Amino acid sequence: MSLLSIRGLTVTYATGAGPLRAVDALDLEVPAGSITGLVGESGCGKSTLGRALMGVLPDRGRIAAGQIVFEGRDILAESERARRALRWRRMAFIPQTAMNALDPVQRLSAQMAEVLIERGGLGRAEAAAQAAALFRLVGLDPARLSAYPHQFSGGMRQRASIALALALSPSLVIADEPVTALDVIVQRQILDVLRELQARLNLAMILVTHDMAVVAYACDRVAVMYAGQVVEAGPVAEVLERPLHPYTMGLTHAFPDVHDSAMALVPIEGSPPSLLNPPAGCRFAARCPFADPRCVAEPPPVRPFGQDHLVACWHAEQAPALRVRAADPQTWAAIA
Amino acid sequence: MLRLAAGRLGHLVLVLWVVTTLTFVLFRLMPGDPTLNFLSPSFSQETRAALLKGFGLDRSLWEQYLIYMGNLLRGELGQSFLQGKSVAALLGEALPNTVILTLVSLTAAYAFGIVAGAFLAFRRGGVVEALAIPTTLATRAAPEFWLGMLLLAGLAFQAGWFPTGGALSPGKEMGSFSESLISADYWWHLALPALTLMLFLQGLPLLLMRATMLEVLNDEFIVMARMKGLSRWSIVMRHAARNALLPVVTAFALGLGASIGGNVVVETVFAWPGIGRLLVQAVQSADYPLAQGAFLLIAAVLVVMNTVADLAYAALDPRVSVGAKR
């Protein structure tokens, strides 16, 4: 039984040109006690999904359909009051840029205390002790609690954000591009903190990222998103080594490997479809070197494939052959 | 922070010096004999001689300037033509009235503006906003003396609820300003001019508060506060309002400086015996020493309050006052 299971979730944004379907009939299972990577390019709906789970969408966004079953309860069916009770206590959030996500005019001690007291029901002294403990947990000196956010470096702010997220011992943490704005060394250190705490506290975590390497380093499972949908999902080892979807295959060849100079990079030509009027068939068809008329006409269903591996592609059966062809830049150049 | 304060204070002194010098030049470059402009023909021969010597009006411009600056530093502003009093004494009588009028109206305006602005930001859209915004803009667009005229005609002349001008009813005399302060008559006279100014002044804090609140409410840390499941009250008061108040506090300090001089027309309409009215009377009756003194005082207050506004903003925003530790 998953800790979180999302079924047919659709999130739309009202725009002048009609509703934009940022997340479209999306299914996803997040098991307890593991890190699930949610990987995709900008505009694929991965961040929207994170915010929809927290129940805090931008003003123009709304959940148009679907179910979010969390800890056995369908939380979309519950009252706003019940959902608010859940927030931060059961599911917490780590933002991309901790600079903007922390109140600039309040000390970190006040921001920690606010959550611990108002949401955690702690007393003032208990809250101070707990804040110090949390700072230690993420590798920050508790003496720095009296600092303002702008006095911290990017890595320290991100650690403070993690401490805040863990304040009320949630069972699920959603991290939205938590290391994107950081330098490689700090990035690695923050990923290590996340991995270590996840294991120690047996958290479930959704790690939203655009970087397949971050997924490979930190995640147990991965879901690849494209144009508002999950196109492939499974254990990281499976998806990375035996990708079934041509988009995933493209991504694994799209950026260089520091230890391999012979590798030829493969650009995926074209750009994702408009989510105002998504194409009828497979959304990747226009950029896919293997697309045939059926792909353009009919959306491929999500199918289980092998051990715990899901894919939405009509050609998944030919995946081993396609993987060989996908490694050749000429295959993709034909699309342009 | 200390460095910043020292820098701003140094700047303040510099600006004050330039403004006083400019005033000196302005009053000496006017047409006619500048000497005559400072000596009323009505003065006695001895007074004339004393003033000529005291202000160095018979010497070169350069020497006059040095004497002028020296006098300023000692608070010596010269002799008014008409009232036979020293300029400093006249200003001293008028200043408290102006300060009271300004403080009362400005405080009321900001208290109202902040609350109403926060409310409008909170309740966005709808009929309330559609009516409130244009109305507020209209109060800022109306000439303040015209607002005063409307109130005067309606509430004083027609309804008779308020006096038609001055600071005290005819025949009443107050020994000192503090005596005035505790008399109901004084406050009754203050009501209409203060209301006029308040009407005119409340628009700025209201619109500023609303705009900054809306901006802050869109910031990512507010989204985070919602994700944390914090109550709406916590979000609005602890996070949004605190951040949004920064520019409003600055505007208050700037407004204080500006309205001491900006009260000119309202004081004139209500015959309120403040600095502004004194200035107008002095200019109308070519009483140059008094005009110069009033102008210098108004400018000094403005310059000082500009600096206070700068410092207040810096003090309230930790991003400025608490330097990054790097």
Next chain:
Amino acid sequence: MTARVTPLLQATGLEKTFRSRGRIVHAVADVSLSVSPGEALGIVGESGCGKTTTARMLLRLEEPSAGRIVFDGTDITHLHGSALRSTRARAQLVFQNPFDALNPRFSIRRSLTEPLRNFGVPASEHRDRIDAVLRRVRLTPPEAWLDRKPHELSGGQLQRVVLARALIPGPRLIVADEPVSMLDVSVRAGILNVLREARDSLGLAAIYISHDLALIRYVCERTMVMYLGRVVEEGPTAELIATPAHPYTRALVAAVPVARVDQDRAALPIRGNLSDTPTAGAGCPFRDRCPHAMARCATETPLLRGIAPGRRVACHLEGAL
């Protein structure tokens, strides 16, 4: 690489200092480098290491506080005004953020005409040169793009226009500052490939600035690693990555994320964080974060020394490996 090619660009002892709270801070200290036609040099390091400032000095977008830059036979260190402007045609910059690198009010045609006009190319040639450069960056057919405004293009397309604008005056040197970091993963390869082809077919010298060693590895034969304004190591890219000599390079190589399941997840060979850095004075800037720091590291700034053909390192550690 042949050793006896005259370098196109040679910089020696570059420094950039600025005053902050009464102290003098070195953004860049004693950086020397050279690039020859057809060669690509990578400068790699974390934010704040001075790599961007170095690049801006090389293009004379900033004036060095000390040092000397000789470009194409001319000392450009202190050039100003029109003398400087005329060298710009031969040294161009590719920007990091394509969404911001084009005047939003200018059509693509106008953005590409601007350099031709400024560098005095006769108007009769404009049309042909614009066509050719758009083909080179694979925006075809050219006439389909000319009248568009930047907001109508995707990030990858914009970066191709930025590239085209850099190539159109016929430069001999291209400096690319994080040319793909703002782009979606799927279009990065396209940009890198176009850059690589342009360098090969036009014989350009190229300098790439990046925090990403993997990217540098893909496009540069030679790499310089910077830390806090200083060059700590330089050498052929493949060797430098395979056998990093400086402790900082080692940490950097270990930290680069790789999209593989089996990878080293051991703790990085580095301590503390960037804010624990000594601010001034003698000594190695990396000593407080270095797992191998010795007493000597605190007193004596290590100088770059050769450890193998084409390889230099600034570290007191003997053998360094």
Next chain:
Amino acid sequence: MLPWTRGCRSVRSVRLDPYATVGFTIYTAIAAMAVFARQLAPYDPKAILKVGNRIARYLPLSPEHWLGTNSSGRDVLSQLIWGARSALEVGLTAAFAVVAIGTLLGLVAGYLGGWADRVITWFADIVLGLPFLPFMLILAALTRPGAGVVIFTVAALLWPNTARVIRAQVLSLRERAWVEAARVTGCSTARIMFVHLLPQVLPLAALYGSVAIGWAILAEASASFLGFGDPEIISWGGMLQESYANQALSRGAWNWFAPPGAAIMAMVLAGFLISRGSEKLLFPKLADQ
């Protein structure tokens, strides 16, 4: 959403914004009054009207005199219509001067930085230390009262507001990569400032212009009210001054002092409405709400 797509959307929405529409309508109406004053005004605004052989003082509202007459027997409506002329003249001239000076200095200070910036900022600080109305009064007293003093004072004292925002915008534009790109592609400093940057800041400058029109008219009204207007010219402020001085308040002659004040308010409000309607342009964050 990327910043410039936001901007483009906002430009379109400015035109449709109801606030801005009302503002432009008011301007159009006042401009029409000013241009066609001769045709629109039922009487000569300076003519002393008679009823029989008595001066037609304080006539109430009537079909002959829509807004009645004043204490000297002049038609209030005709004065109101003619007053639009001086309002428009003073407002437009002063606003143009403010925007021209402010934009130029803001552009120079923001882009060149260094000593140019320091000198301009220093001047702005001095000017901000001069109280507006008192300065205008003294100037009027020392020279010749009239519109010239008003326009000069508005231009001389209000440019720092425009310069400050233009400078701030240029400072942020200067950091944009495309401005640096202009340098790299061989643009001269002048070309960057006037071909690349100026078009970007002009909308903002125009916005400040529409507000400055309002300040100029208020300043003119205040000066006239305090007796420093040109008595030969019919202006709304002058009408207010005349009514105040002739006991219109105690007589309850609302028809005399209410309309000119309302006209000033409408004109100033128009500027506010336009700049407010375009606030979305300045604060795209708000527009996205």
